[in-house]
Amino acid sequence: MFDDFFTRALIGGIGVALVAGPLGCFIIWRRLAYFGDTLSHSALLGVALALLLELNITFAVFVVSVIVSLLLVILQRRASLSSDALLGLLAHSALAVGLVVLAFMTWVRVDLMGFLFGDILSITTFDLTLIWGGGLFVLAVLARIWRPLFAATVSYELATAEGIKPDQANVIFMVLMAAVIAVSLKIVGVLLITALLIIPAAAARRFASSPEQMAVTAIVVGVVSVWLGLNGSLEFDTPAGPSIVVAALLCFVLSLIPIKVPYLRK
Amino acid sequence: MLVSLENAGIFRSNKWLVRGVSMGVEPGEIVTLIGPNGSGKSTTAKLALGVLATDEGTASRKEKLRASYVPQKLKLSPTLPLSVARFLCLTNKADRHQITAALRATETDHLAAEQMVNLSGGEFQRVLLARAILCSPEFLVLDEPVQGVDFNGELALYKLIEDIRNRLDCGILLISHDLHVVMSTTDRVICLNGHVCCSGTPANVASSAEFKSLFGERAASGLAFYEHRHDHEHRPDGSIETRDSAPDGRRGPEGGVSPPPASQKISSANPANPNRNNQDKVNQDV
Ligand SMILES: Nc1ncnc2c1ncn2[C@@H]1O[C@H](COP(=O)(O)OP(=O)(O)OP(=O)(O)O)[C@@H](O)[C@H]1O
Ligand SMILES: [Mg+2]
Numbered sequence: 305m306f307d308d309f310f311t312r313a314l315i316g317g318i319g320v321a322l323v324a325g326p327l328g329c330f331i332i333w334r335r336l337a338y339f340g341d342t343l344s345h346s347a348l349l350g351v352a353l354a355l356l357l358e359l360n361i362t363f364a365v366f367v368v369s370v371i372v373s374l375l376l377v378i379l380q381r382r383a384s385l386s387s388d389a390l391l392g393l394l395a396h397s398a399l400a401v402g403l404v405v406l407a408f409m410t411w412v413r414v415d416l417m418g419f420l421f422g423d424i425l426s427i428t429t430f431d432l433t434l435i436w437g438g439g440l441f442v443l444a445v446l447a448r449i450w451r452p453l454f455a456a457t458v459s460y461e462l463a464t465a466e467g468i469k470p471d472q473a474n475v476i477f478m479v480l481m482a483a484v485i486a487v488s489l490k491i492v493g494v495l496l497i498t499a500l501l502i503i504p505a506a507a508a509r510r511f512a513s514s515p516e517q518m519a520v521t522a523i524v525v526g527v528v529s530v531w532l533g534l535n536g537s538l539e540f541d542t543p544a545g546p547s548i549v550v551a552a553l554l555c556f557v558l559s560l561i562p563i564k565v566p567y568l569r570k
Numbered sequence: 571m572l573v574s575l576e577n578a579g580i581f582r583s584n585k586w587l588v589r590g591v592s593m594g595v596e597p598g599e600i601v602t603l604i605g606p607n608g609s610g611k612s613t614t615a616k617l618a619l620g621v622l623a624t625d626e627g628t629a630s631r632k633e634k635l636r637a638s639y640v641p642q643k644l645k646l647s648p649t650l651p652l653s654v655a656r657f658l659c660l661t662n663k664a665d666r667h668q669i670t671a672a673l674r675a676t677e678t679d680h681l682a683a684e685q686m687v688n689l690s691g692g693e694f695q696r697v698l699l700a701r702a703i704l705c706s707p708e709f710l711v712l713d714e715p716v717q718g719v720d721f722n723g724e725l726a727l728y729k730l731i732e733d734i735r736n737r738l739d740c741g742i743l744l745i746s747h748d749l750h751v752v753m754s755t756t757d758r759v760i761c762l763n764g765h766v767c768c769s770g771t772p773a774n775v776a777s778s779a780e781f782k783s784l785f786g787e788r789a790a791s792g793l794a795f796y797e798h799r800h801d802h803e804h805r806p807d808g809s810i811e812t813r814d815s816a817p818d819g820r821r822g823p824e825g826g827v828s829p830p831p832a833s834q835k836i837s838s839a840n841p842a843n844p845n846r847n848n849q850d851k852v853n854q855d856v
Contacts, residue, residue, distance in 0.1 A: 332649050333647060333649055333650050335647070454660075455660050455661050457650070458646065458650065458652065458657070458660055459641070459644055459646075461616070461621050461639070461641055462639055462641060462644065462660070462661065463660075463661060464619075464620065464621045465616075465619040465620070465621050465637055465638075465639035465641075465711070466637055466638060466639060466661040466662075467634075467635070467636070467637065467661070468661055509649060509651065512651040513651050513653055513685065514651055514652070514653060514656055515650070515651060515652065515656070517651065518651050
């Protein structure tokens, strides 16, 4: 059944949607959308380095993302620049450096569009193993740190005061984000990873009255978007990654239609 | 001793937010911090909890201390789907009965299924308190816990705080601007203004002639309380000027602090030399 490229794409996409949902919720709760953008933009630098040093692309992207997120934490503590300026600076310089490095390597033929917008239809069985193996591992770790991470998300001070060690959970969370960006690179590409993380979670917000409910709903929205997007791209011959994001956007727009749900009234 | 601060100070943005604070909280005791806005009460509470690290002196806590915290302000993001019941078990595991009991104690059990972002200010404050008492803490820090609570509720909540102290025998660090309550329900009062200005038992403080005049004056003109008893002046920039002696240009005088009358247990500590006057019961306990 994995022989069919479409099936592989579907399974890979669903694997990514599974981890993107809960992680996306934290990105929304913690207002980290720009942070996600920065990490995913720097993924291209990872790609360039992988080609240059002949490393596994997913692995190189993961390492670069972890380094960039640690760099951000350090810079935010020290620099007097505001964090949105820092994020923009890091994101676009990493993207630019990545593009320049790629341009220098005239001997490798790179499908740049594939990295920018994803190349879900070229997913191999090995990629699938990586996505599902990595994805399930990320979910397991996330479940383990869920409680302290959520407490730290609600209030860092409260969590610290009451004996929860939020810093540890925060660092693990960043590593998980780097991992998700690395495995979803092939599905939606550098430019659209953040969309896949936050749009399903944003669509889920309206229908959730508890954090866990929001995470599960985000997964469902993500899976539906992948399914819709891939079928749509087949039907209308559109690029797969952007089609998935458009499908997610449709779900979000649908979620805005006012239906009476009591706890949503602000 | 549950928590003790020893000559603790914290330095941020080129100034000492508080300095030379020595205090401690014992099990079963209510210690209250009073002082004008910006005097470092919340900062001191955070030092005691370990939310902020000391830049000078030490803060020590009992091993594995079960602490609960009602912060002065807590801003929840509207993107968080968080019901009152779920909020109560944020840092602790609790069953339905415990949650209902804690909410009932603060008269908010009808709100259990509400979303936190939809609560009114007073309701929110009550829920914060319910959360703090949920898992029988050993050490409770309440930073202006009844702000925005209605008149009857205020009395009831202060009574609840006393009940909890009696029932759980926990140490409570209370921050309050309500001097009536502070004087009638707490074991020890510490007056802060960037440093410990004076401290002692409320009975001793209240029986002093100074306090009586302070108390009257405060009711009439707000913060007169803090000026009257002082042997020093606070300049707007936070530095200190000793009365009857020339300012030395640095924070705090080298000398010139007159010791408080021996008949009173109010003590006066100088930030540059906080252990100078050691009649203070708090300092002796540490
Ligand atoms: N991170 C910080 N950096 C710089 N200054 C700070 C910081 N945190 C607090 N301050 C300053 O420290 C002083 C003490 O603040 P704190 O919140 O402890 O006052 P407070 O006694 O609790 O006042 P209030 O009665 O208004 O609650 C204030 O002047 C405040 O501006
Ligand atoms: Mg305060």
